[in-house]
Amino acid sequence: MSGAATKAGRTLAMGQDEAAGGGRQSVEAPFGRALARLGQSRPDIVGLTADLGKYTDILPFRDAFPDRFFNVGMAEQNLVAVAAGLARTGKVPFATTYGVFATRRAYDFVAIALAHSNLDVKIVAGLPGLTTGYGGTHQAIEDLALMRMIPGLTIIDPCDATEIEAATEAIAAHRGPVYMRLLRGSVPVVFDAGYRFEIGKARQLRDGSDVGIISTGFMTERALDAADALSKQGISAGVLHVPTIKPFDAEAVAAFAAGVSRIVTAENHVIVGGLASLVVETLFDAGIAKKLTRIGLPDRYIECGAVPTLQAKYGLTTEAVIAAIIALVRTTA
Structure with a gap:
């Protein structure tokens, strides 16, 4: 596990605990740290967000590679469409927003612009399920059901900081569209560094x-x-x-x-x-x-x-x- 471990605390956004932690150690922004590391050896990786960079832990990548980071504003359909366009030029876009916005607002774009063409875009979706207190507008409680209906879309629901980092590396190497749920901020460490993540394996x-x-x-x-x-x-x-x-x-x-x-x-x-x-x-x-x-x-x-x-x-x-x-x-x- 890379990155400094800290005591389990509160997330960086909205002041809410995303995972209890149970007194476990935690890692800050494991997704963003892993993506920034990947960016060093993968110049084809680019980062995008729909005005939620701070709240989807992608800022470590933005800070490391500002010329490869794009904020499209509060426009989730555009987020997916721009990511699709970048993928067609040989880039591997990681696009971040909240799960409710990636699914409910951009569903047709994910299905047709990405999955129908098997484009190499990775959607990383914050606030999965009941990890925010902001009610039905922000709680992605049905996103897995929606996204599993899209042919060819890989769907990942990681457990902890260790798995988020491993899954980020795995989906970057995987060819095709991916939807990954994101636990953000201070994420507990449940699995040790020897844990192996493999797409499609329980x-x-x-x-x-x-x-x-x-x-x-x-x-x-x-x-x-x-x-x-x-x-x-x-x-x-x-x-x-x-x-x-x-x-x-x-x-x-x-x-x-x-x-x-x-x-x-x-x-x-x-x-x-x-x-x-x-x-x-x-x-x-x-x-x-x-x-x-x-x-x-x-x-x-x-x-x-x-x-x-x-x-x-x-x-x-x-x-x-x-x-x-x-x-x-x-x-x-």
């Missing part, structure tokens, strides 16, 4: 037999902490981390599910159309029938409020994961 992080937790994004941090706590109560919980939503590692999910008695999915996203839906589809295709509990957001817009309060209210905490698993084990014992 990673089993913990063995267990009573219940298997299949998680993505920062919910994997909660899943690991929950599994540790549950072990002290005599419940064996395995954890399968799925950082790539598309292409989905159905083989790993089916194999993991076959080895546990019960399954829990955990995602920072509505429980419709994202990870849970992909897992259910996979189990159906594989002929696996297991009791499954979905942890995620309800199919509704979330109100404004403090992020820790909202995450607790809607079950995106370690305590909520523990409670859901205990209830599942008790009702299926």
